[in-house]
């Protein structure tokens with residue numbers, strides 16, 4: 064059995080995760096976390112929160128998962144969030160066309176970066192067949208398929224909405240309010256752990272590609288000219304990097320410290336470098352096998368529509384590298400777009416060190432003209448004129464004058480016009496009615512659109528990676544055992560309590576001890592079925608790091624046996640010291656240290 068098959072079997076049998084809705088035939092791309100998996104996922108999210116919210120001093124929010132269409136028009140997802148689809152007209156199955164090409168054509172590693180025509184050509188040239196029915200796909204078109212799930216907000220269809228494809232948009236759209244909570248000071252970070260939805264064409268590999276999944280995302284808003292990351296905190300952290308250059312030369316992973324990677328220009332953004340460094344501690348803490356881990360830089364054609372520089376954290380699972388986290392320098396893309404589309408302020412005021420005198424173009428529209436001419440639109444047109452003057456004063460300058468004498472043309476001439484766009488309609492106003500002028504003003508600062516650095520974690524892929532990397536087998540007492548060597552912090556159960564027998568009061572004592580440990584804050588399982596060896600095996604299999612056995616000696620000496628999962632060592636511990644002992648063990652000591 065491969066490690067992926069072994070995990071799939073364990074996950075189902077012991078309740079880590081399983082395909083959803085199986086009673087109704089199952090729904091591809093949806094998984095339910097069972098009792099063990101839900102606890103593990105929660106512990107992983109708590110560890111993430113501890114590092115990326117608490118230690119970094121950021122805020123956390125929780126936004127709705129359904130958002131109106133306007134949001135995704137602005138963010139670019141409506142137009143740009145597509146994958147390439149090919150449909151087999153013989154059996155009706157749909158497939159990711161780029162994935163079929165990558166699987167079949169040896170020298171194409173990143174077909175996503177190609178256009179649909181080229182992918183269709185490759186499908187035909189290489190005789191690629193439908194994986195479901197085996198018929199050649201040569202004559203099938205390759206199309207773009209938008210991955211967002213659409214819905215209607217309220218009855219009727221007048222208010223279309225979408226299930227968010229990334230939690231990030233729920234943060235960006237609230238920027239005007241969030242900046243107030245940050246007292247209008249950059250930099251500040253806003254985190255969110257929540258569900259995202261993508262109507263994947265070919266969900267596959269268990270939790271790796273699903274249609275509903277949890278993301279843990281941090282949007283760090285910075286002033287690109289004045290804010291530097293605290294690089295010294297991570298300068299010596301070693302990063303396993305697989306840069307774009309190495310990929311093109313097929314050179315493999317190279318280890319750099321964060322300092323070296325920045326100084327040698329391997330990582331273009333210091334902020335991205337900072338988060339690659341910070342995140343190493345997180346992966347180690349949650350039990351990713353760092354021998355099966357790398358950071359891979361995106362090739363130019365691979366970047367998301369919003370990203371300026373991008374690296375992925377990848378784990379090796381069953382022989383394939385899988386992206387578990389994306390690190391993107393999103394620049395001012397999202398805030399600018401939401402500012403443009405909503406008309407609201409997605410900027411922050413940056414104070415100058417010293418006040419400056421600047422030329423400023425302003426308008427003072429003649430409403431006695433705009434009102435009768437444009438009716439109810441007059442106010443919006445006046446606002447649009449003001450925005451245009453701030454953005455592009457040349458629009459008000461006299462074209463005739465520029466042509467005639469080559470002057471800057473600040474003074475408009477009678478009859479010149481300026482055109483503004485309001486609600487998709489164009490309106491033309493004589494410049495003389497706009498009250499346009501250019502004046503000298505003293506300014507204390509300026510409005511800037513912050514840039515965004517974004518580490519974006521897929522929680523399901525991390526859960527899956529940790530489970531696969533934690534699987535182990537060894538021989539104990541001449542028997543093979545399977546175990547998960549999960550970090551104690553992540554294990555669904557931190558301590559299991561067993562009575563040796565369910566008689567002579569041993570079970571009552573064990574239940575009392577279990578209850579006391581729960582009261583002390585541990586996740587505790589109580590188990591009195593089967594022999595002790597089998598009970599140990601059951602707990603090893605789900606990664607419980609410590610087991611406590613109550614036996615006849617407990618009655619005599621008020622002690623219990625504590626057994627460690629990894630070493631299978633056992634030690635007697637006084638009941639009154641049990642909770643402290645477990646705490647020390649969970650914090651990293653071993654039985655041998657005590």
Ligand code: GAP
Nearest residue numbers: 229231271272273276387388389519520521524
């Ligand atoms: N806000 C940026 C963003 O969403 P992404 O690279 O598309 O970036 C971030 O997604 C992470 O979400 C990925 O690294 C991956 O771990 C996870 N993810 C994306 N699509 C997924 C899917 N269909 N199933 C499971 N996890 C997914």
